[in-house]
Each structure stands twice: as C-alpha cells, then as structure tokens.
Amino acid sequence: MSRRPEIIAATLAGAGALCTVLALACAGRGNVTPASTELLPPVPAQQLRTPDMFTRITSRPERSRALFLEASRVMLHPRCTNCHPAGDSPAQGELGQPHDPPVFRGAADQGVPGLECTSCHQDKNLAHARVPGAPKWHLAPRSMAWVGLTPHALCEQLKDRKRNGDKSLEQIIEHSAHDELVAWGWAPGWDRVPAPGTQEQFGALIAAWVQDGAECPTEEARP
CATH class of the missing domain: 1.20.5 (Single alpha-helices involved in coiled-coils or other helix-helix interfaces)
Incomplete structure (x- = not known):
C-alpha cells in the first residue's frame, strides 16, 4: 500500500x-501534409484558384505543392484522363466508359489502319454528329497514362522526361498554356462538362508551380 x-x-x-x-x-x-491549403479560399467546382491566391502560403515548397494540387484538378478531369489511358483504348464520358465504337491506339497512338482517330475526329467539334474534335487528335503515349494516378504520382511522372514526352519544365509550361489539343478540354462541345477554369489559368498555375521549385505533393494529398 x-x-x-x-x-x-x-x-x-x-x-x-x-x-x-x-x-x-x-x-x-x-x-508533410499540405495543411497550408486550408488557408486558400474556396472556389466553385468549375473554377480554378489563381496563382495570386497562393501567396498567403509563405513556405515556398508548400506553396509549390499546393499549386500543383490545384493544377491536378485539370489533369485528372475526364476531359484529360479519357485520352491518357493506361491501356490500348481511350475512354469517353464523365465516368470513363469504354470508347464507342471500340478503337485501339495503334503503333503511333493515332489508331489502327482503317480506323485512325482522324477517321471520325476532325480538327473541330462536329455539332450535329456530336463528335469531338481538335487539331492533332490522338491518344497520349502509354508512358503518359494518368488514369488512377494520385496527384503525387502524376507530378513525379510529369517531371520525368522519360515519361513526359521528353519535355523540359519550360516546354511543359508552353504545352499547358498554348497547345490546341489541350485547349479542347475547355471547349469540348455538346453536353460535355469542360475542365475547370480556363487554359490560361491552368498554364499560369503550372508556371507558378515551376517557379516555386516544381515540388510534388505528398502521396496522401488530394485537391
């Protein structure tokens, strides 16, 4: 006791x-986790935060990670992921359904002989046929598959020249901000939901992400 x-x-x-x-x-x-993103103002689902909204995050690496998380809302949207499949066929629709009619990527990611992508997809949307279109319509290479990736994995892939089409970070900025096929994501035609924001805003986010060090978010981080 x-x-x-x-x-x-x-x-x-x-x-x-x-x-x-x-x-x-x-x-x-x-x-480790991007708790600093809690400082950011909310925006509607179809809008993007602009780079100036991230200045309230004082840590440059954390700000870079938060900028990429915001940009990933575009890259992981169906308008982008449908043409960045891991398999041999693109997807379509908001839920990534199999392409109808069935098609295959082919050796050059542009379809197979007799059924190339441009057999149906022209350089602009066909309103009456409801067929989407833009210049150089094709699938992204298999090495650039985005379906099912986390923002962290997507970021690491985007910085790897062996998996990003051998592009430098400066070329990725240019591609994001001005490529005509990328631009289709915001003007998909018919009743398709466009990617959030605008291509100009997306390009600005990528440029700000690179300027702040091109840091990648943690594996657990989600936009």
Missing part, C-alpha cells in the same frame, strides 16, 4: 511521455 503513490506517479510520468511523443509525431506529420 505504501508504494501506491510511487506507482501512480510513475504511471502518470509514462503517460506524459507518451503524450509528448504523440504530440511530436503529429507535429512532424503536419509538416
């Missing part, structure tokens, strides 16, 4: 140490 106070004191000391360890672990984890 006389040792009970000592036992209680030891127990409380151990509990205190455990709480300290847990607190430090949680604090460390906060440096």
